[in-house]
Amino acid sequence: MYCIKKITNDLTWVGANDRRLAMFEGVYSVPYGVSYNSYLLCDEKNVLFDTVDKAVQHRFMENLAKALGNKKLDYLVVQHMEPDHSAAMREILFLYPDAKIVCNDKTLTMIKQFYDFDMDSRVHLVKENDTLNTGKHLLHFVMAPMVHWPEVMVTYDSTDKILFSADAFGCFGALNGALFADEVDFNKDYMHEARRYYTNIVGKYGTQAEALLNKAASLKIEIICPLHGFVWRRNIKDILSKYLLWSSYEPEEHGVMIAYASVYGNTENAAEILASQLRNKGVKTQMFDVSVTPASEIVSASFRWSHLVFASTTYNAGIFVTMEALIFDLAAHNIQNRTIAIIENGSWAATSGSLIRTHLEKCKNINFLENMISIKSGIKATQLSEIDLMAEALIATLPKSATVIKKESTPAASNIVQQETMFKLSYGLFVLTARDGDKDNGCIINTVTQITSSPLRISIAVNKANFTCDMISKTGKFNVSVLTESATFDIFERFGFHSGKNTDKFKGCDCNERAANNIRYVPKHTNAMISAEVAESIDYGTHILFIANVTEAFVISNEPSVTYQYYFDHIKPKPQTPKQGKKGFVCKICGYVHEGDELPSDFICPLCKHGVADFDPL
Numbered sequence: 130m131y132c133i134k135k136i137t138n139d140l141t142w143v144g145a146n147d148r149r150l151a152m153f154e155g156v157y158s159v160p161y162g163v164s165y166n167s168y169l170l171c172d173e174k175n176v177l178f179d180t181v182d183k184a185v186q187h188r189f190m191e192n193l194a195k196a197l198g199n200k201k202l203d204y205l206v207v208q209h210m211e212p213d214h215s216a217a218m219r220e221i222l223f224l225y226p227d228a229k230i231v232c233n234d235k236t237l238t239m240i241k242q243f244y245d246f247d248m249d250s251r252v253h254l255v256k257e258n259d260t261l262n263t264g265k266h267l268l269h270f271v272m273a274p275m276v277h278w279p280e281v282m283v284t285y286d287s288t289d290k291i292l293f294s295a296d297a298f299g300c301f302g303a304l305n306g307a308l309f310a311d312e313v314d315f316n317k318d319y320m321h322e323a324r325r326y327y328t329n330i331v332g333k334y335g336t337q338a339e340a341l342l343n344k345a346a347s348l349k350i351e352i353i354c355p356l357h358g359f360v361w362r363r364n365i366k367d368i369l370s371k372y373l374l375w376s377s378y379e380p381e382e383h384g385v386m387i388a389y390a391s392v393y394g395n396t397e398n399a400a401e402i403l404a405s406q407l408r409n410k411g412v413k414t415q416m417f418d419v420s421v422t423p424a425s426e427i428v429s430a431s432f433r434w435s436h437l438v439f440a441s442t443t444y445n446a447g448i449f450v451t452m453e454a455l456i457f458d459l460a461a462h463n464i465q466n467r468t469i470a471i472i473e474n475g476s477w478a479a480t481s482g483s484l485i486r487t488h489l490e491k492c493k494n495i496n497f498l499e500n501m502i503s504i505k506s507g508i509k510a511t512q513l514s515e516i517d518l519m520a521e522a523l524i525a526t527l528p529k530s531a532t533v534i535k536k537e538s539t540p541a542a543s544n545i546v547q548q549e550t551m552f553k554l555s556y557g558l559f560v561l562t563a564r565d566g567d568k569d570n571g572c573i574i575n576t577v578t579q580i581t582s583s584p585l586r587i588s589i590a591v592n593k594a595n596f597t598c599d600m601i602s603k604t605g606k607f608n609v610s611v612l613t614e615s616a617t618f619d620i621f622e623r624f625g626f627h628s629g630k631n632t633d634k635f636k637g638c639d640c641n642e643r644a645a646n647n648i649r650y651v652p653k654h655t656n657a658m659i660s661a662e663v664a665e666s667i668d669y670g671t672h673i674l675f676i677a678n679v680t681e682a683f684v685i686s687n688e689p690s691v692t693y694q695y696y697f698d699h700i701k702p703k704p705q706t707p708k709q710g711k712k713g714f715v716c717k718i719c720g721y722v723h724e725g726d727e728l729p730s731d732f733i734c735p736l737c738k739h740g741v742a743d744f745d746p747l
């Protein structure tokens with residue numbers, strides 16, 4: 130029985146899932162299955178984009194028949210000839226004898242290599258920027274060689290702004306009833322599989338993937354339809370930003386991945402001690418036993434983390450077998466732009482360390498830490514200082530903001546803790562601004578404190594839900610604009626009531642001034658500007674405390690600084706008085722009053738956009 134999904138009025142997913150496949154391409158485990166996506170565009174001419182693997186061919190043919198109904202299939206666009214997308218081609222051409230194959234000349238060569246039947250009379254050859262008018266839709270063909278084979282091309286439907294992206298933006302994992310990435314918690318449940326898919330399948334061809342991203346940058350894309358995994362119709366920037374990092378071999382996160390090969394646990398012991406030292410100093414770590422974890426997981430993690438440590442015993446006068454396979458795999462996937470440290474072990478003639486280095490030296494832009502550790506059989510107390518030195522050397526090459534120490538405390542159960550106590554503290558109010566690439570952003574905070582005067586050092590605590598917090602964690606730089614009593618409520622609305630992830634907080638704002646660090650500040654209704662660079666970060670659960678050195682500071686005016694109390698008394702709109710006899714709910718954030726006996730569970734404050742959790746009954 131068919132199982133199809135509508136994407137738009139004209140476009141239908143007719144692919145299928147496989148959860149029985151043990152090894153994708155014979156080498157990559159797919160514990161969550163895999164989807165083979167095929168799409169049918171119905172217009173005056175009906176177009177099928179790619180087919181599926183032979184394992185799911187039967188279901189696919191049922192799906193296609195259902196989606197087509199009594200319409201005719203006019204074109205089969207072959208974007209990629211790898212058999213997991215072209216296995217059903219012969220069946221399609223047999224069952225739909227009027228269908229023409231749309232492909233480029235390299236694809237045609239491959240079709241002839243894979244199949245024996247004559248297809249010259251049925252081929253419609255296209256090249257870069259050629260178009261195909263299907264009635265309402267105009268399809269543009271864009272060559273994408275080596276993403277992932279040389280014949281690959283993608284197709285852009287300029288009518289509905291859909292990119293049929295072939296292997297790009299694909300993901301391991303069956304679709305499990307969903308089709309769109311926004312139907313699942315993609316970042317939590319699938320980004321790992323998208324990274325593993327990209328890095329292992331396309332990772333070697335970063336330059337070619339970048340070339341495709343550059344071509345895509347000029348297109349307005351509202352939907353991405355890849356050959357594996359979910360269709361993107363929202364938050365497309367999430368996956369695009371990952372591809373920009375992966376294709377340029379830039380790490381996603383500052384931290385240390387430690388991969389070890391250990392026969393009797395002694396090399397593992399050294400790796401564990403190093404990881405423990407790093408964690409004690411606030412560095413994020415991820416560890417893998419290369420004899421247990423599939424190499425595809427470790428290749429993927431190597432693209433994620435900025436710093437890599439390889440710890441291997443010596444075996445047959447070489448690198449231990451599973452580590453050797455991993456090192457070859459990483460070099461084959463063009464890993465680059467990483468800091469690497471090595472630990473070797475050998476009971477009589479340790480060689481694994483120098484051999485690992487020799488192999489990885491062929492990769493571009495690798496910074497090897499010179500203090501390689503060489504263990505004879507087992508780590509001794511006298512060598513702990515070497516591990517300490519390696520931890521310090523790794524930390525020295527990490528940005529300061531990467532050393533985040535988690536601290537948590539809870540009051541004794543018997544003590545009274547009144548939340549209201551905190552309202553007795555006096556706070557100022559500040560616009561905190563940051564810049565990441567071309568993105569400017571800012572938020573309101575009340576937590577700027579001077580710590581020391583020599584050196585001049587301040588601290589700020591920023592809620593981790595704020596996009597500005599992410600930007601500061603990444604860049605280590607920020608500005609503080611000190612608000613004055615003349616500040617108007619719209620400043621708090623602008624910077625405090627929306628997320629910078631979705632909005633440009635500076636749009637329509639006449640504060641174009643930038644400090645020497647090129648980060649914007651707010652020159653009006655403020656009396657001072659402070660620029661600072663993060664020296665240390667401490668994760669306190671909901672907030673990160675940044676301790677930062679002041680790099681620039683100047684006075685803007687002599688108006689008094691606004692306090693939190695002044696804001697509540699004089700700036701924040703007063704709750705409206707409900708009409709006599711009326712019941713209602715007041716927004717704790719901005720004072721808006723919603724009149725009525727009940728507050729709908731999905732109610733959003735029309736003024737500050739906060740939800741029902743921030744409303745109190747009148």
Ligand code: FEO
Nearest residue numbers: 211213277296356
């Ligand atoms: Fe799933 Fe390169 O194909």
